[in-house]
Amino acid sequence: AQKVTQAQTEISVVEKEDVTLDCVYETRDTTYYLFWYKQPPSGELVFLIRRNSFDEQNEISGRYSWNFQKSTSSFNFTITASQVVDSAVYFCALSEAARSNDYKLSFGAGTTVTVRA
Amino acid sequence: EAQVTQNPRYLITVTGKKLTVTCSQNMNHEYMSWYRQDPGLGLRQIYYSMNVEVTDKGDVPEGYKVSRKEKRNFPLILESPSPNQTSLYFCASGLDRGKTQYFGPGTRLLVL
Numbered sequence: 001a002q003k004v005t006q007a008q009t010e011i012s013v014v015e016k017e018d019v020t021l022d023c024v025y026e027t028r029d030t031t032y033y034l035f036w037y038k039q040p041p042s043g044e045l046v047f048l049i050r051r052n053s054f055d056e057q058n059e060i061s062g063r064y065s066w067n068f069q070k071s072t073s074s075f076n077f078t079i080t081a082s083q084v085v086d087s088a089v090y091f092c093a094l095s096e097a098a099r100s101n102d103y104k105l106s107f108g109a110g111t112t113v114t115v116r117a
Numbered sequence: 118e119a120q121v122t123q124n125p126r127y128l129i130t131v132t133g134k135k136l137t138v139t140c141s142q143n144m145n146h147e148y149m150s151w152y153r154q155d156p157g158l159g160l161r162q163i164y165y166s167m168n169v170e171v172t173d174k175g176d177v178p179e180g181y182k183v184s185r186k187e188k189r190n191f192p193l194i195l196e197s198p199s200p201n202q203t204s205l206y207f208c209a210s211g212l213d214r215g216k217t218q219y220f221g222p223g224t225r226l227l228v229l
Contacts, residue, residue, distance in 0.1 A: 033216045045207055045220035091160070095216050103148045103211050103218060104175065107160040 003027065004094050006108035013082055014116050021077045021111050023092030029053075031097035034068065034075040035105065040088040048090075051075060082115045089113070119144045121221035123208050129227045130198055138193045138224050140208030148211040149191040150175065150218070151183065153204040160207070166191055198228045 005024045013019050025034065036048040049061065051068045058067050063083075067076045079086050089112050093105040121142045130136055142149065150165035152175075162175030166185040180202055182194040191210075195202060205225050211218040 035217065037220075043205065043225070044222045045209075047217060047219055050217050097216075101162075101165060101173065101175070103150065103165065103216050104162055105152075105160070105218060109159055 003106040004092050004108035006090075006092055006111050008111045009109075010112045010114070012114045012116065015084060016081050017115075019079045019082050019086070019113055019115075021079075021090050021092070021113070023075045023077065023108060025073050025075060025092070025094045027073075027094060027096050029096040029099075033095045033097070035093040035095070036066070036075075036077045037091045037093060037107075038088045039091065039110070040085075045091075049077070079113075082113075084115050084117050087113060087115045119219075121208055121210050121219055123206075123221035123224050125224060126222060127225045129229065131229050132199055133197050136195050136198060136226075138195075138206060138208075138226070140191045140193065140221060141189050142191075142208075142210040142219075143189065144210060144212070144219070145188065146210035146212055146219075147188070148213075148218070149185065150209050150211075151181070151191070151193050152207045152209065152220075153177065154207065154223075155204050163193070163206075198226075200228050202226065203228045 003026050032053045034051045038046045063080045065078045089110040091110045092108040124139045147168045151163040152160050154160045161177045164183040166172045207223050208221040209218040
């Protein structure tokens with residue numbers, strides 16, 4: 001069963017538009033961690049944000065913000081005032097604390113974001 | 118600079134020729150792991166290590182070996198590479214707090 005679902009395959013926006021990426025996760029653990037990673041065209045995986053299951057406070061960090069809702073098992077990510085350099089594949093990921101391999105990341109399929117100038 | 122490094126970044130080889138992809142981190146992380154990324158299959162864990170001399174299989178360990186003799190290094194060994202191991206490989210390391218993993222730049226492997 002897919003633990004992390006990113007329903008949006010591709011999103012295309014014009015520069016300065018906001019972009020919201022959807023992520024729905026599935027777990028039976030009460031303690032877990034959710035992440036967003038970015039993979040630009042150069043190929044590396046860049047850590048963006050992490051949220052613990054016991055902290056539902058939503059935050060803003062620069063142009064990034066996230067909306068974590070346990071009630072709907074969603075962890076959405078927003079880029080405000082997008083820039084061309086934001087063009088990348090964005091992955092949502094889950095790690096579950098109760099597992100013996102509690103660092104293991106279950107990744108979603110990724111959402112390709114294209115920001116046009 | 119805190120980082121995870123991998124070498125080589127690109128490699129073309131032939132079936133059956135043993136190869137090693139090195140991974141090193143300078144953050145004193147206890148946890149290290151290897152993932153492969155394939156179109157349509159996404160990112161999958163190959164092996165992981167909780168600490169020195171402690172390694173275990175991930176989801177797709179067949180055809181791979183690893184070792185963890187030192188805390189900073191976690192090489193991935195392909196004893197007899199096959200074309201189905203053509204992939205983009207990532208090494209990662211992590212701290213206990215928050216379980217965040219930081220990834221290396223990736224190694225693109227082509228097995229002919």
